[in-house]
Structure formats: structure tokens, C-alpha cells
Amino acid sequence: MSNQSASALLSVKDITVRFGGIVALDSVSFDVPRNKVCGLIGPNGAGKTTLFNCLSRLYQYQAGDLLFDGESITQTPVHAMSKIGIGRTFQNLAMFRTMTVRQNVMVGAHARSEGGFISNMLKTPAARAEEKQMTADADSLLTYLKLAEYADRAVGDLSFGIQKRVEFARALASKPKMLLLDEPAAGLNHSELSDLGSFIRTVRDDMGITVLLVEHHMNLVMEVSDWIVVLNFGKKIAEGTPEEIQRNPEVIRAYLGDGN
DSSP: OTTTTTTEEEEEEEEEEEETTEEEEEEEEEEEETTSEEEEEOSTTSSHHHHHHHHTTSSOOSEEEEEETTEEOTTOOGGGHHHHTEEEOOSSOOOOTTSBHHHHHHHHHHTTOOOOHHHHHHTOHHHHHHHHHHHHHHHHHHHHTTOGGGTTSBGGGSOHHHHHHHHHHHHHHTOOSEEEEESTTTTOOHHHHHHHHHHHHHHHHTTOOEEEEEOSOHHHHHHHOSEEEEEETTEEEEEEOHHHHHHOHHHHHHHHOOOO
């Protein structure tokens, strides 16, 4: 992709992660272009989730750097990731099951709250105004994602597909510049999968949010991605457009073997 580094929202630079004697990521480098969907694929054990956990600051890396919007996030603590503009969903749903849908979505909004503990506890005018705005934003997202009818229901009472949508809404409530989607298609039926593809494109086209997608469902990845990065055994083996990746011999060998 021409001039990709100049237009990158995220730059992964020579990231290396070791767990004891195992090298999980070996000098991995690539750029994620702004306002695009970038698919991150590879066989099981390729290092995809390890890289996601580095981007979320859940894992430390032994070498390399991560630049987000031109600034290193190597020293950024986990709790500050939402404020700099990175939102995430997880392979396994991390919902507050006894809380309502609206309350779960507002958890995402609170991640960017400017009010301090004291002002919120005392319910100052500024804190009340911010809470009112966050509630309005949450309800707007619920309408946008066709969740309004579930707003006051406990998340744990809803189907898996609806819970997935609530998790997306919660991630979007933090108003991210980049959304990390960790295997969002897992557990979805055919209809829900179609809705997911539409959702990802809407996030990119209507909201202007960059998406980095880890996913095993290849049809979905090829359908929604503008750019794809392929990992295998902790190394980057290819990157390019979906058409280029589908024709790449090394990618084909990684998934299918060499036939010997």
C-alpha cells in the first residue's frame, strides 16, 4: 500500500515477545492504515492474540516499539488505553452479566470520563452534566446497533449474539480511534455473521474508526478487510490486499502445508 507508513494510525515496529525460551513474536513489523480495516490472520499459535495483548498493554514485549498516532505507547499503562483512543473486544465475552445493557455500554463511556472520584461522589453540576451526556451517547449507540429494546434488560438474560453486540457498543462508547476485534465471529450463526460484516464496514465508513481484526473466519476477513497481515510461528510472512494474500504461496503453505 503506497505511503502506508505516512498514513498509518498504528505502527508495529520489530515487536519481540518471549515466554521463557519460547519466542511468541519475532521482530514483527507492519503498519495499520488510518480509517481502514486491517485483518490479522495466521494458523493457531501464530502469535495473533499475543500481539493483541501487546497492543492492549496486557503483555510486555522484550524488544521493539508500538506507535499510535505517531506516539510510542510502550510506557502507556493498561488503564489509559481507552483515553488515548484504543478500544477492544475479547474472544471470551467480558460482560457484567447482572447489569443492564445500558449500564454495560456506559462502562465504556466512563473509561473516558473527565470527572474525578470526588466530583462524581458529590454529584457536582459538572459530574451530573457529564453523566447525562454519557447516557444520551449510550442510548444513541443502542439505537444505532439495534439494541434499544434490550436497554433495561440484564445482559446475562440475552442470547450470545446480542451479548456480542453489546460488547461492541461498549467498546464504541469509549469513542476509540482504533477498534481491536478479537475473533468477533466466534459462536455466531450465519445471520449474525452477516450482520457482523455490515457492522464492521459501518464502523469504518460511517464512524471513521480504524479496525484491526483477528479472525479465523476467512470469508469474513476477505470480505471486510482493506489490508491483511499474516503471521506464522511468530513471524510476519506476508501482507497485502485480500486478493494478494489469497494468491500468496507462503500463506497457502502456512494454512495447507507443502503437500509433502
